[in-house]
Amino acid sequence: MIEWPKLIKGTLIKRYKRFIADVKLGNGHVVSALCPNTGSMKSCSEPGRKVYLSRHNRPDRKLKYTWELIEMPTSLVGVNTGIPNKLVRKSIENKIIKELSDFEIIRSEVKYGENSRIDILLENNNKKTFVEVKNCTLMEKGICYFPDAVTLRGLKHLHELQREVRAGNRAVMFYLIQRMDVSRFEPASHIDPAYSEELKKAYKNGVEILAYDVHINTESISINSPVPFKL
Secondary structure, eight states: OEEOOOEEEEEEEEEETTTEEEEEETTSOEEEEEOOOOSOOTTSOOTTOEEEEEEOOOTTOSOOEEEEEEEETTEEEEOOTTHHHHHHHHHHHTTOSGGGOOOSEEEEEEEETTTEEEEEEEEETTEEEEEEEEEEOEEETTEEEEOSSOOHHHHHHHHHHHHHHHTTOEEEEEEEEOSSOOSEEEEOTTTOHHHHHHHHHHHHTTOEEEEEEEEEOSSEEEEEEEOOBOO
16 A cells, blocks of 8 residues: 555646646645656546645755646546556565565566666566556546557567566566556557557567556555456
């Protein structure tokens, strides 16, 4: 579980320049908040929705607020892409994810491949498991999709993971779904067909796929349960 700092409720006015969102607070003041999400945020950035911000008073921060959650019709949705890596690591450490429970050493942001960093590296008896974590928020008709925009970086990660499998290591694509209203996970072939085809290829070549949703409220976020996937 990750506990949120004290959250401030407001109404989303607009998201712009990718990393900034204007939000009207309950007292009528409009503030500009950091939007910690590089994706298109399709299906979770509609103006007029209720959102929740955290406030940070560090003197080096230009934007004192960070956008954490948005209230969609069927679920709160976590928009902060910094959360999945932390939550997945914490859940692995606490043996909550049974598929990733056999390890002696856990490390984050380890260099590998061609100028890449793996999100989580697990080691046990000299056997390595490379875990790449992706944040997922796009939902259409109950299906969660990734990516929500064309991702060359994501494509590169799939190539890197296949190389690790060929080298005799274990490789896992972990899709963390920051919402509670999906029935299954699929690659977004209608948005990025190249990524979808490479994921199918990676799976055939031994890269494992794990998709988990979360339990999320205005107090905390935690790993919930596995979600079935379809390629």
